[in-house]
Amino acid sequence: MFNSLSDRLTQTFGNLKRKGKLTESDVNATVRDIRLALLDADVALPVVKQFTKVVRERATGAEVSEALNPAQQVVKIVNEELVDILGGETRTIRFAKRPPTVIMLAGLQGAGKTTLAGKLGKWLKDQGHTPLLVACDLQRPNAVNQLQVVGERAGVPVYAPEKGNVFGHDAVTETGEGTRSFGDPVEVARRGVAQGQARQHDVVIIDTAGRLAVDEELMQQAADIRAAVNPEEVLFVIDAMIGQAAIDTAMAFDQGVNFTGVVLSKLDGDARGGAALSVASVTGKPIMFASTGEAVKDFEVFHPDRMASRILDMGDVLTLIEQAERAFDRAQAADMSKRFLSEEEFTLNDFLEMFATVKKMGNIKQLMGMMPGMSQHRAALDALDEREFDRVEAIVRSMTPFERTHPKQINGSRRARIAKGSGVQVSEVNQLLERFGQAQKMMKQMKKGGGMPGMPGMAM
Numbered sequence: 001m002f003n004s005l006s007d008r009l010t011q012t013f014g015n016l017k018r019k020g021k022l023t024e025s026d027v028n029a030t031v032r033d034i035r036l037a038l039l040d041a042d043v044a045l046p047v048v049k050q051f052t053k054v055v056r057e058r059a060t061g062a063e064v065s066e067a068l069n070p071a072q073q074v075v076k077i078v079n080e081e082l083v084d085i086l087g088g089e090t091r092t093i094r095f096a097k098r099p100p101t102v103i104m105l106a107g108l109q110g111a112g113k114t115t116l117a118g119k120l121g122k123w124l125k126d127q128g129h130t131p132l133l134v135a136c137d138l139q140r141p142n143a144v145n146q147l148q149v150v151g152e153r154a155g156v157p158v159y160a161p162e163k164g165n166v167f168g169h170d171a172v173t174e175t176g177e178g179t180r181s182f183g184d185p186v187e188v189a190r191r192g193v194a195q196g197q198a199r200q201h202d203v204v205i206i207d208t209a210g211r212l213a214v215d216e217e218l219m220q221q222a223a224d225i226r227a228a229v230n231p232e233e234v235l236f237v238i239d240a241m242i243g244q245a246a247i248d249t250a251m252a253f254d255q256g257v258n259f260t261g262v263v264l265s266k267l268d269g270d271a272r273g274g275a276a277l278s279v280a281s282v283t284g285k286p287i288m289f290a291s292t293g294e295a296v297k298d299f300e301v302f303h304p305d306r307m308a309s310r311i312l313d314m315g316d317v318l319t320l321i322e323q324a325e326r327a328f329d330r331a332q333a334a335d336m337s338k339r340f341l342s343e344e345e346f347t348l349n350d351f352l353e354m355f356a357t358v359k360k361m362g363n364i365k366q367l368m369g370m371m372p373g374m375s376q377h378r379a380a381l382d383a384l385d386e387r388e389f390d391r392v393e394a395i396v397r398s399m400t401p402f403e404r405t406h407p408k409q410i411n412g413s414r415r416a417r418i419a420k421g422s423g424v425q426v427s428e429v430n431q432l433l434e435r436f437g438q439a440q441k442m443m444k445q446m447k448k449g450g451g452m453p454g455m456p457g458m459a460m
């Protein structure tokens with residue numbers, strides 16, 4: 001996800017590292033590199049233009065800071081502007097004053113709407129809501145069935161016209177009610193909402209049909225559903241891998257259904273993704289969620305600031321901690337993150353605990369990608385054998401309690417002993433200690449507050 005963009009930007013900033021002062025030509029060269037990196041990542045041209053214009057102005061302007069060196073200042077500016085094009089503030093679902101809150105999903109076929117319905121349902125359920133999913137995709141042969149499977153996996157009930165008969169305009173039987181409806185998605189949506197209300201679901205999520213490309217009929221149907229159920233939120237789901245077509249598609253849906261928020265799906269893919277990143281800026285609508293895989297758990301609230309720092313390889317420890325919270329005992333995990341931030345010093349014991357947590361969460365590579373400074377280790381990360389984690393654990397376990405809390409005191413002979421004890425090379429012990437040093441620095445910076453988790457990728 002945005003790996004090559006991230007690598008390119010990190011490299012650009014790396015070139016500035018040694019400069020004591022930025023000349024006009026430094027700024028020009030940097031802006032040019034940023035521009036190329038964004039264009040190569042498929043970020044839409046008008047967005048790139050505006051972005052580089054502002055970065056140039058701000059970098060040339062009088063933002064002299066005693067606290068930051070020139071390279072750090074440029075990163076800070078790029079970070080802030082990136083947060084801005086990603087939509088600024090984090091925003092999620094607005095709930096209706098009177099339930100049910102209706103959320104409608106729209107987007108092209110294959111965008112990930114049905115999958116998202118399950119993820120969103122689970123996310124809401126975990127927060128104590130009582131969502132109902134409504135299957136209004138009566139176009140794709142298997143869509144209703146797919147939503148039922150998704151709902152089951154997420155543990156969220158589904159309102160759907162019964163199998164068979166749905167594709168004609170014959171009367172069909174609805175699940176649950178035993179009443180009759182038509183193969184008309186607008187009618188199904190209306191009844192779904194009514195059922196949600198009757199059965200005291202406080203949120204109703206409506207999955208709608210998509211087409212392979214934007215067409216009038218599709219848009220009319222979506223608009224009709226919108227008009228019929230008056231949703232609080234209309235979420236436009238877009239496949240982050242569709243490239244430049246993202247912009248036109250987003251504009252068409254915005255005109256057609258006037259969506260209120262965006263969901264980026266398939267962010268786990270290794271496509272460039274920049275076009276999807278432009279959607280917020282081009283439409284002025286916030287990106288609310290990100291879908292990062294096929295499983296129900298592969299779902300995140302989209303935080304523009306965290307995404308920016310991930311792209312700039314500043315790490316995303318907050319998301320990491322949140323995922324830990326979700327995967328585990330909430331109280332225990334909340335305690336863990338609080339403790340990390342309140343402790344005098346982040347120690348190897350915490351690191352071990354964090355690793356153990358990460359290990360249990362699965363999808364380790366994705367999680368590791370959120371660690372600060374990882375872009376430098378991308379190749380290693382790609383080649384990563386998940387058994388690595390057992391080795392890390394073995395290394396830390398071979399340390400004495402004193403060493404775990406005083407890692408700076410681990411000298412050469414201690415390193416050799418630890419390596420021997422855990423059956424690894426000394427270089428692996430060194431590597432681990434170095435990685436830990438970065439995490440420790442990062443924690444320190446986060447504790448100081450200021451929201452900006454330093455610039456560990458730059459090791460400045």
Ligand code: GDP
Pocket residue numbers: 107108109110111112113114115116210265266267268269291292293294298
């Ligand atoms: P819909 O036509 O918009 O309802 O799209 P679906 O929800 O059916 O998704 C289309 C395909 O993309 C399915 O095979 C999903 O499993 C897959 N998919 C959806 N979201 C993601 C995601 O975030 N990552 C990956 N890798 N696959 C996804």
